[in-house]
Amino acid sequence: MRRIWKLFRIFGLGAIPILQLRESLIRDSKLTQSYLVLIISSCLIATFGLVINSSAVIIGAMIIAPLMLPLRGLSFAALEGDLTLLRSSFTAIALGSIIAVGSSCLVGLLINLPSVGSEVASRTQPNMIDLLIALVAGGISGYAKIRPAIGDAIPGTAIAVALMPPLCVVGLTLSQAEWQLAQGATLLYLTNLIGISFACLIVYVLGGYADSNELSSKLSWGVSGFLIALLAVPLGISFWQLLDQTRLEQAIPGAISLVLKRPDIKVIDLEVIRKTKPPSLVLTVQATEQVTPEDVAKLEKRLREQLGQPFEVVFEVIPSKQVKSSKPL
Numbered sequence: 001m002r003r004i005w006k007l008f009r010i011f012g013l014g015a016i017p018i019l020q021l022r023e024s025l026i027r028d029s030k031l032t033q034s035y036l037v038l039i040i041s042s043c044l045i046a047t048f049g050l051v052i053n054s055s056a057v058i059i060g061a062m063i064i065a066p067l068m069l070p071l072r073g074l075s076f077a078a079l080e081g082d083l084t085l086l087r088s089s090f091t092a093i094a095l096g097s098i099i100a101v102g103s104s105c106l107v108g109l110l111i112n113l114p115s116v117g118s119e120v121a122s123r124t125q126p127n128m129i130d131l132l133i134a135l136v137a138g139g140i141s142g143y144a145k146i147r148p149a150i151g152d153a154i155p156g157t158a159i160a161v162a163l164m165p166p167l168c169v170v171g172l173t174l175s176q177a178e179w180q181l182a183q184g185a186t187l188l189y190l191t192n193l194i195g196i197s198f199a200c201l202i203v204y205v206l207g208g209y210a211d212s213n214e215l216s217s218k219l220s221w222g223v224s225g226f227l228i229a230l231l232a233v234p235l236g237i238s239f240w241q242l243l244d245q246t247r248l249e250q251a252i253p254g255a256i257s258l259v260l261k262r263p264d265i266k267v268i269d270l271e272v273i274r275k276t277k278p279p280s281l282v283l284t285v286q287a288t289e290q291v292t293p294e295d296v297a298k299l300e301k302r303l304r305e306q307l308g309q310p311f312e313v314v315f316e317v318i319p320s321k322q323v324k325s326s327k328p329l
């Protein structure tokens with residue numbers, strides 16, 4: 001094993017010299033006027049994009065967001081025990097995050113969002129896939145840092161992991177007192193933050209910036225691994241719930257059509273409440289005819305047979321009526 005690490009130390013991944021890398025990371029991690037301007041600008045663009053529910057505007061904010069720069073410095077500082085770089089990068093990340101949340105919260109208070117759009121909602125339910133994306137994108141970001149020739153990959157990784165939009169969602173949801181949504185967005189931000197940091201740490205090791213003895217004695221390696229494992233629990237549960245929700249969304253229309261033989265019923269929304277035993281399945285539907293208790297019992301039986309799990313089905317029916325003109329024009 002020692003020989004393998006020695007080879008990485010000598011050849012690495014075609015990495016730049018360690019002193020050159022450190023100087024570059026120090027420049028990236030400085031709390032400069034340009035950094036603060038980019039933070040505020042990207043935050044406002046992302047926040048307005050979330051308000052108008054525009055993915056194109058949000059992507060534009062992702063590209064200019066500078067949070068990725070000090071984050072790579074934080075990983076290197078933790079690996080090398082560089083207190084100067086650690087302090088500088090941590091300050092830049094913490095202050096940038098606080099400014100982003102505060103700015104988006106202020107925008108939310110001024111605008112007073114009438115409802116939460118799909119772009120906001122999609123960033124409040126992170127799962128295991130988000131962690132895997134952060135790990136892969138963070139690895140590419142770290143690799144691009146030690147191989148400046150492929151620096152063009154940075155905009156792509158910034159879009160993939162999206163550090164700024166989750167922070168803006170935190171601010172917007174806090175401004176509307178949506179505590180649960182804010183909690184979900186915070187978890188997504190931490191997932192991206194820790195995933196990127198851990199992946200960069202691995203790339204720096206493979207790049208030859210730490211040998212086996214140094215690696216085994218680094219507290220950062222153990223802490224990073226522990227945080228990843230800690231995140232995996234809620235993200236894994238969320239991922240399982242997402243799969244379960246997808247199965248239900250696929251099963252419900254067919255069950256209504258085959259068992260109830262009710263083509264007039266159109267499913268508008270589906271919510272699973274898992275706190276009850278058995279879990280409750282609340283269906284918001286449009287229907288021209290009344291839904292009877294017998295219909296509900298038939299659907300519950302069908303879902304239990306098809307999914308192997310009992311559900312208490314509750315219909316919230318919105319009356320539907322077709323209206324046509326009395327005479328042709």
